[in-house]
Amino acid sequence: MRRAVGRGWTWVRARPALAAWFFDAEDDSPEARFREFNGWYFANFYEQEKMLADRPRMAFYHAAITRHIQPGDRVIDLGTGTGILAAFAARRGAAQVYAVDHSEILRHAKTLAVANGIQKVEFISMHSSKLELAEPVDVILHEQMGDCLFDEAMVTNVCDLRDRLLKPGGLILPSCFDLYCEPVKLNDVRHVPHIWELNVHGYDYSSLGRQRPQEPDYYHLRSCDPDFVDHFLGEPEPVMSVDLHTINEADMALELNFTRTVLNAGRLDGYAVYFRARVDGDLALGSGPKDVGRAPHWGFRILRTDRDDFAAGDQIDVRLTVGRWTEIDTWRWSHVKRAAVIEAGV
Numbered sequence: 001m002r003r004a005v006g007r008g009w010t011w012v013r014a015r016p017a018l019a020a021w022f023f024d025a026e027d028d029s030p031e032a033r034f035r036e037f038n039g040w041y042f043a044n045f046y047e048q049e050k051m052l053a054d055r056p057r058m059a060f061y062h063a064a065i066t067r068h069i070q071p072g073d074r075v076i077d078l079g080t081g082t083g084i085l086a087a088f089a090a091r092r093g094a095a096q097v098y099a100v101d102h103s104e105i106l107r108h109a110k111t112l113a114v115a116n117g118i119q120k121v122e123f124i125s126m127h128s129s130k131l132e133l134a135e136p137v138d139v140i141l142h143e144q145m146g147d148c149l150f151d152e153a154m155v156t157n158v159c160d161l162r163d164r165l166l167k168p169g170g171l172i173l174p175s176c177f178d179l180y181c182e183p184v185k186l187n188d189v190r191h192v193p194h195i196w197e198l199n200v201h202g203y204d205y206s207s208l209g210r211q212r213p214q215e216p217d218y219y220h221l222r223s224c225d226p227d228f229v230d231h232f233l234g235e236p237e238p239v240m241s242v243d244l245h246t247i248n249e250a251d252m253a254l255e256l257n258f259t260r261t262v263l264n265a266g267r268l269d270g271y272a273v274y275f276r277a278r279v280d281g282d283l284a285l286g287s288g289p290k291d292v293g294r295a296p297h298w299g300f301r302i303l304r305t306d307r308d309d310f311a312a313g314d315q316i317d318v319r320l321t322v323g324r325w326t327e328i329d330t331w332r333w334s335h336v337k338r339a340a341v342i343e344a345g346v
């Protein structure tokens with residue numbers, strides 16, 4: 001029951017516009033209602049423990065903080081949750097950590113810090129957009145990545161603090177992110193074709209035509225299971241890379257066009273959406289289905305396509321348009337196939 005409810009709220013969470021119906025926000029904008037939902041969602045242990053038990057995630061942050069926070073630094077921990085990253089920073093010798101969270105989870109963070117003998121952390125219960133400090137800080141620490149990278153308002157929240165409260169030349173940890181949108185074939189056992197593609201023991205559904213339902217979630221699937229994806233058709237490469245030190249939300253392209261040359265022939269079932277966070281040369285965290293040591297608690301999305309079969313050497317020209325990067329329901333995609341040119345034999 002609890003899991004079913006959890007799954008239901010995860011589904012609502014991925015849709016800020018829908019989450020807006022469930023939560024009473026001070027103002028009526030979808031953003032304000034999403035903030036309210038987000039605070040509620042992270043208040044329970046169930047969500048926090050999934051993140052804390054994600055070993056690659058915690059190893060990545062522990063290493064990043066150990067390498068890049070210097071003794072004496074003043075740090076904002078944006079969205080401190082149970083206070084774990086603030087504690088790592090304090091243990092590293094930070095002079096002061098401002099651990100901000102708008103969720104009720106913060107009262108547990110305070111108890112945990114006392115129990116673990118953590119000092120130099122000031123817990124602040126508010127949304128980061130309201131945070132004011134007498135002096136700017138050296139470092140902004142955060143974990144604001146959603147399944148589709150931008151769907152937990154990372155860019156809005158971090159850039160707001162960067163522009164108001166980070167010293168010139170200060171550090172955002174992590175700051176560099178790659179977004180992937182890779183053509184994939186799904187595992188035959190797990191693949192769910194569109195209904196008009198089905199023939200079940202001779203019962204043919206093609207007469208339903210290719211009329212797509214209106215529900216936006218019909219267009220994408222979520223999975224945390226790496227086996228869901230059989231293989232990538234091409235060589236994965238980022239479709240967008242951002243550095244939070246320099247990016248401005250208004251400058252983020254809302255249309256991406258990219259091409260993959262098919263290396264591994266097969267059926268195109270959709271595009272796997274996932275991300276990689278990079279801190280320095282060898283320190284990275286990935287949520288991709290084929291990433292070695294992937295961070296398991298993040299789901300990856302499959303943007304479904306009509307069935308299309310590709311041979312090695314074919315090219316897939318993909319067009320992705322985005323209404324808002326924070327809402328996958330506003331994303332739309334299409335592709336054009338360019339067949340490989342076969343040299344005539346002699």
Ligand SMILES: C[S@@+](CC[C@H](N)C(=O)[O-])C[C@H]1O[C@@H](n2cnc3c(N)ncnc32)[C@H](O)[C@@H]1O
Binds near residue numbers: 101103
């Ligand atoms: C993904 S959790 C990460 C928690 C913790 N930093 C960790 O790494 O385990 C994100 C946390 O940020 C909080 N949060 C998200 N946006 C926020 C904002 N703009 N201001 C304050 N808290 C925020 C949520 O309530 C949640 O506890």
